Amino acid sequence: MSDFVLQCRDLHRSFIDGDTTIEVLKGVNLELHKGECIAIIGSSGSGKSTLLHSLGGLDQVDEGEVSISGVSLAQLRSDELNRLRNRELGFIYQFHHLLAELTALENVAVPLLIRGLNKDEAAQQAREWLSAVEMEHRLTHRPAQLSGGERQRVAIARAFCGDPVCIMADEPTGNLDEENAERIVQLMLKLAHERNTAFVIVTHDRRLAQRMDRIYRLTEGRLLAE
Template identity: 45%
Template structure:
């Protein structure tokens, strides 16, 4: 098994045609290894969200190759891309997007049921994840009864529920205070190590980015190493 989990080669993304075309990515190359956290920092409008959407198979690039876990995705049909997203990719966003009428446990179990897991096994996996996040005592609480940091830790547990190979996090601590941000990042990092997954975390938080294994940025549509 290769250590390379995500491999982007000469990825381009253009919106519009002719003189009005906007070239967001212009030959972007990036690899992410198993067990690695890559922090992505760049100004607003540089293409961070576009890059994450392409890595998460939510957008098809104009050109280039996106390989995930050895699978060449460029020519896959939409159904195949959906299945890859469901089984290989987990998402954590700035806003937790938890289902308000369900408990923390139910929110984490839901994607497992959709993937065909049994209720019993799904609940057991959910309890393990919530324990790992340090909020096992909050399993029966609904999102409105949880703090912002607790909500994000539930969201991380949900993203990891189906044991994805790749976790994409878009400003996951953007709404949290520094101390809570550190707690949430530590929980995410520990989960990545335990599952030998890979992670791209887009963030404006330079302190958080420094805790990643590697920092990259987007300059003129290309991915470059960055230092802080």
Template identity: 45%
Template sequence: MTKTVVELSKLTRSFTQGGVTIDVLKGVDLTIMPGEIVALLGPSGSGKSTMLQAVGLLEGGFGGEITICGRSAEKSDGDARTALRREHLGFVYQFHHLLPDFDARENVVLPQLVAGVPRKDAETRADELLSALGLAQRLDHRPSQLSGGEQQRVAVARALANKPELVLADEPTGNLDEATSDRVLDEFLRLVRGQGSSALIATHNERLAAKMDRIVRLHDGLLEQG
């Protein structure tokens, strides 16, 4: 039987502001299979980022169950959750969050070194990814020397560097113009599919979502399939 990459069961998240409780997630159920690319659609403020933070094990305060590659996050302590993130997950954010004092290659090498990959192998992997993304001539450029689209390509390479089973992307092209957005997303999807990873990609753009395998919609704290 094929193991799922992600299983969410009755996922909830509430926030209290000014004495008022706001229920952002009200019992979300979702299963993602190996190699599946899922678009998470919803308008700004619908809770897409909150849901990705839950799946990414980036903060606590969530109710329900989260299972990553067969391992229960609820039954894992802090160190085990960190290991889950490091071993199975990759992240692409709307803002690239590159390290400004390191060049493109180094930004992709560093997460591999953290995972225990030898530097030479990490540099080879970084060069392969960045070249596949059209950045072969920009390997030694720092983020300040790159355009917005180039910076986001580096962020994509960084997310894929350790060949995660699941890539989480939060509006990964939200700050790019339409033409650049299309190019970056197409390159991203091609690489994700090429290495057999799954992805959950949050967006409010129906046209971009249509490029993915399946669409789920976050509405009033619940997921609607299709």
């Protein structure tokens, strides 16, 4: 049985800008094993976020196939795709995307509630994950009451709480100062290794990229190993 958690074959994605067709992805291929951490680098506008969204089933491709845990995303209905994302994937963004009206505990519990866990069980698991990211003292604080580094730690707890096979992170340290960025990197890698969770990180930060198992550069629509 294959231990690939993510595979993509010959991905193509274009956008129309007026009378111009802009080819962003031109036959991208990638295979990711369980527990493997990779970085995707490239210049601004190279299509890194488009690729990440395509891999995570957040954006449709024009051609090619993405599979998560052996399941082809193209074969799934919308509700099935949502369920797969909830169970198999976690997402971390540059701007945490926490819900402003919810506490840290409630934000982390949301994916578990969507999955169907009861409120008490979801809250217990959320509490454990917030403890794992050293945020147990901020359970009842809302995002506006947290620092940038604290908000990102809550976002990490939310990404990991459903025990996904793969986490996709889009510039996860891009909005943090150097000290907080280093803390976040250490925390993400520690949890990934402990849980044997695969990681795909899109970043401009060469130092962060060099901490991964492999580095790929997206250039002129193609993904090249460095």
